[in-house]
Amino acid sequence: MNRHNNNSKANLTRESLRRRHKPFYKKKFFIISLILVIILIIGILIFWKTNTSNNDTHTTQPSHKIEKVRPKKETKSKKTTKKKPTKKQKAQKVEKEPTSKEQKSDNNTEQKKEPAKDSQQKAQTNQIKNAGTYNDLTYDTDWYTFKISNQIKLIKDANGDPALLVKYNYTNKTQNNEVPQKVQNTAIMIKQDGQQLNPTSATGDYTTIINNSNTGQVQPGKNFDGALIVKVKNTDSEITMYFKNIQTNEWLDTTQPLKLK
Template sequence: MQNPGTYNDLTYDTDWYTFKISNEVKLIKDANGDAALLVKYNYTNKTSTAETPQQVQNNAIMLKQDDKQLSATTATGDNAQLVQASSNNQVQPGKSFDGALLVKVNSTTSEVTMYFKNIQTNNWLDSTQPLKLD
């Protein structure tokens, strides 16, 4: 394996996939009316089989706030289509997909941090991405 995982300048890259994180991160209300963080991304499948972006992202990217792991939540309106497409669409080998993840936040002011996995060791990379909410 040549690249088990690197993160630099909003790009998380491995031999299996690339996630380009949008700097358009925003607080929205989820389907329950609670505060949630929407993170848009572009996913490129570098494997030889079709992959579902949400499944890859759920395994490879973690978001934490105040040392607590954040959980996925359900979106509404236009955002719902984007988030659901990330769960429902299969991305063919060599193809890219614009998707999004949505997590419930416990505070609308505390910073959220994204963590990225080393696919060889399953440990988290030292590089993280802080996301300011204000």
């Protein structure tokens, strides 16, 4: 037997002898079994934690019991009893009444009062002799004279669009300072192809005269050389100026045609 064992040991290689003499914790069987045990322990721990967490969630969920709510008793509003006014309060009311009447009378007097300028204008409208005439490039009324010059030309406005510039001489016949633009806006209308042309802004050398015409005031009995500018939609069509009757606010029958070419 010993000879057989010796012969078998002699036939083994060094690698097989090394494997045979390995300690048990370095052998494959032990390592595999250890890994399986660790995996089993981890699985048990995970299962235990999930069960405990589910139990906790079930316990923390609120109950869905239905509770009956008793209707609240309606609180009746207490009737407020009006206190009778005392003698002193009655006396105070009697004293306050004349002041309110005085205020009403003051309001009536204020409503009856009118500004001096408005009253003058009303008096002027009632005494108008020349409500509006147009002849030979001159638009004349009792309030002003608006004489159109021969300097009517096509120019470019501030936006570079075609515009019509009309120079004029304005005479103030009233007793107050007046702005020539007021006449342009209220008593003169310029149309082309049946549509009213709108004012526009000037540029270059015409800026000063247009700004002075729009903002400057003319004293009573004084003259002013001004100009108006409107935006033109068509540089070929004829333009027509209309003038108003200052008493009836209707347009005069006489108009001024303006040919652009």
